[in-house]
Amino acid sequence: MERLWDSTFGDELHAYPESSSTGGTTTNGLSVLLAEPPGTSSAARERAAQIMFETFKAPALCFFNSAPLALFASGRTRGIVLECGAGVSHAVPIFEGFALAHAVQRAERAGADVTAALAADLEERGIRLDMRTSRDVKERLCGVRSLLETPSTSETPDLEYELPDGSMIKIAGDCQHDAPEVLFAGGDVERAPLPDLVAQSIGMCDRDLQTDLRGAVVLAGGTTMLPGFCNRMKEALVKASPAETTVRVIPNPSGTAERGYNSQRKHASWIGDADAAVATQSSLPPPVETADRRQLCEEMVQSGYVQSYVDFFYLTHRPDPNVAEKEIEVPPDEMVFLRDNLTRAETARRKGETEAVYESYSNVAGYFQHRGGDPKTGVYFYEKCLEIARLTGDFRGEMRANHDLGKASSLAGDVGAATKYHERQLEIARGLDESDETLEALRDLIDAYRAAAEEREAANDSEGAVRLRERCLEVARETGDAASEARAALALGTALRDDASEAIRVLELAEAACRNLDDARIEGKTCDALGAAWRSEGDDDRALEYLDRSLDLAVKTQDLHAQAAACRTLGVLHVERGDYDRGIDLFKRSFDLAENLQARGQADAHNLVDCARVHLRIATAMKTDPRLRTADDVPALLNNGSTSEIEEFLASKDIIIEAPDSSCT
Numbered sequence: 001m002e003r004l005w006d007s008t009f010g011d012e013l014h015a016y017p018e019s020s021s022t023g024g025t026t027t028n029g030l031s032v033l034l035a036e037p038p039g040t041s042s043a044a045r046e047r048a049a050q051i052m053f054e055t056f057k058a059p060a061l062c063f064f065n066s067a068p069l070a071l072f073a074s075g076r077t078r079g080i081v082l083e084c085g086a087g088v089s090h091a092v093p094i095f096e097g098f099a100l101a102h103a104v105q106r107a108e109r110a111g112a113d114v115t116a117a118l119a120a121d122l123e124e125r126g127i128r129l130d131m132r133t134s135r136d137v138k139e140r141l142c143g144v145r146s147l148l149e150t151p152s153t154s155e156t157p158d159l160e161y162e163l164p165d166g167s168m169i170k171i172a173g174d175c176q177h178d179a180p181e182v183l184f185a186g187g188d189v190e191r192a193p194l195p196d197l198v199a200q201s202i203g204m205c206d207r208d209l210q211t212d213l214r215g216a217v218v219l220a221g222g223t224t225m226l227p228g229f230c231n232r233m234k235e236a237l238v239k240a241s242p243a244e245t246t247v248r249v250i251p252n253p254s255g256t257a258e259r260g261y262n263s264q265r266k267h268a269s270w271i272g273d274a275d276a277a278v279a280t281q282s283s284l285p286p287p288v289e290t291a292d293r294r295q296l297c298e299e300m301v302q303s304g305y306v307q308s309y310v311d312f313f314y315l316t317h318r319p320d321p322n323v324a325e326k327e328i329e330v331p332p333d334e335m336v337f338l339r340d341n342l343t344r345a346e347t348a349r350r351k352g353e354t355e356a357v358y359e360s361y362s363n364v365a366g367y368f369q370h371r372g373g374d375p376k377t378g379v380y381f382y383e384k385c386l387e388i389a390r391l392t393g394d395f396r397g398e399m400r401a402n403h404d405l406g407k408a409s410s411l412a413g414d415v416g417a418a419t420k421y422h423e424r425q426l427e428i429a430r431g432l433d434e435s436d437e438t439l440e441a442l443r444d445l446i447d448a449y450r451a452a453a454e455e456r457e458a459a460n461d462s463e464g465a466v467r468l469r470e471r472c473l474e475v476a477r478e479t480g481d482a483a484s485e486a487r488a489a490l491a492l493g494t495a496l497r498d499d500a501s502e503a504i505r506v507l508e509l510a511e512a513a514c515r516n517l518d519d520a521r522i523e524g525k526t527c528d529a530l531g532a533a534w535r536s537e538g539d540d541d542r543a544l545e546y547l548d549r550s551l552d553l554a555v556k557t558q559d560l561h562a563q564a565a566a567c568r569t570l571g572v573l574h575v576e577r578g579d580y581d582r583g584i585d586l587f588k589r590s591f592d593l594a595e596n597l598q599a600r601g602q603a604d605a606h607n608l609v610d611c612a613r614v615h616l617r618i619a620t621a622m623k624t625d626p627r628l629r630t631a632d633d634v635p636a637l638l639n640n641g642s643t644s645e646i647e648e649f650l651a652s653k654d655i656i657i658e659a660p661d662s663s664c665t
């Protein structure tokens, strides 16, 4: 191969890199675009790259899969290419420029087999030819039978062929058509008949895509130049396809529609290659400060970026989601940003560079998600990334797209969709057996379940919330992270308001997880929740134990809010147990803390102050007025009564008692 390239650069292109005799410097060679057959090994690619860079001093090198290039040459980006050259044949399904690697089929059956079959046939008839001459006979005289013909019905005349020495030989009619049959006859798995190769490959693709693939079966490679080849492929594929499906073979065996391609298919991938190289080299005009929509749209259409133009036009001509009856205003630099990314994605798609397409679309998605304040459009572009990854069987890409879609959906307020995307992300990460990615997916899923549970809680669907909190705990456990587990168990325990014993079981798990942590804040909240749960179970001693611990931990973390809340809960408990002095002390403390928070400008401090004030009043009233101690509604008021309800209650009992601390009046 190196010799061939040497001759190409030196003899044909006269572009051999030259070493200067004086300075030891070398002039650069040409940038190279290499078309490679499907399934080329990375070792072969590395070797080619080494030769190109080291021997031919290529400043840039790009590898292209030859099948998509052949498809481009026929003017399409979606279809299935049957490449049949000298030694091997491939069926390669392609979606929007991407070869669908999982469905590529290969057979060790191609032009050289036809040549060998012809040589053997002629030898049996007493004509012995070398392979080179046999190949020439094949290319000039052979053809493929229609399925409607048989050797006995075909009436092909014998033809004459002039050998290099000038003598003439006669090639019988049946001999001209028998040899190409090796391409269509049954064989083992490695040597499947060519129509079967195409049918199998189509069958391995997504059902939604199969109709499109049958509608564009593009033939490429020298062997497909055999007369009758296209017709036979079409007949065999129609036979193998479900009834009523349209099969279109390109070039069209009977029509004139694909005439340009018909004469080019021997060099189809070279032609596609040349188109792609020109597209890659031609760049759009540089960004313009004063770019306007119309100018950018025109430039895109003129440069052949039709899909980019369609997307760009939509994105820059939409109604503003925030202002009624007004079109969205996109600043010039952002229009240039959109144009650049859309056109880059389109170029990369033509070249089959999944990563680059993904990157450009996710740039656009990220722009809408974060800067544009329009996460729904972000979701639209991430979905494009997901589609590409799925169709190319790129699991890593699919995992990343699900991650991005989960984040964008949650920003767009669709927590249900976010949960589904992150669940799929986790499924793929597990399938790939990637520990870092699995951990990331687990964490994403924890966030998603938490957000979904909060949404359910806001809608008063406590059962739904509990189910989501349970899943959150399961996933948190899998992370092996004690903090995540403690937080998830705490949230579930708190959500299990209607089932105190189950809440205690779960909260004790949180407590156990807290022991491995040095996080007094979570531990304090867990103790607070356990105190409340034990109270519901009627075990006030244990409740007191946990609530005291919760207050100590709130003091330790200097969390004034938590201290005020703990003092109030403890105060209520002590008052209920008849210890009014202790209760009053705790309500006073709660009141002072709330005032302190109010002085610091904390948002809800005003309510805390009011709440502490009425609790203090009712406790003081109960201490001095025995009538209140037996009133049925007092416990409920103490525990859940709003400030105004308690005020109303005190007024109804004609109790106007000054709070012991003047600051509380």
Ligand SMILES: Nc1ncnc2c1ncn2[C@@H]1O[C@H](COP(=O)(O)OP(=O)(O)OP(=O)(O)O)[C@@H](O)[C@H]1O
Pocket: 037, 084, 085, 086, 087, 088, 089, 110, 111, 112, 135, 138, 139, 140, 220, 221, 222, 223, 224, 225, 226, 227, 266
């Ligand atoms: N007009 C023709 N009619 C029939 N066969 C032809 C014709 N032109 C070329 N071929 C055959 O096509 C084959 C070469 O095709 P092509 O150049 O596409 O293959 P290649 O890329 O060299 O091979 P491979 O893909 O197996 O590496 C040879 O077997 C040749 O005999």
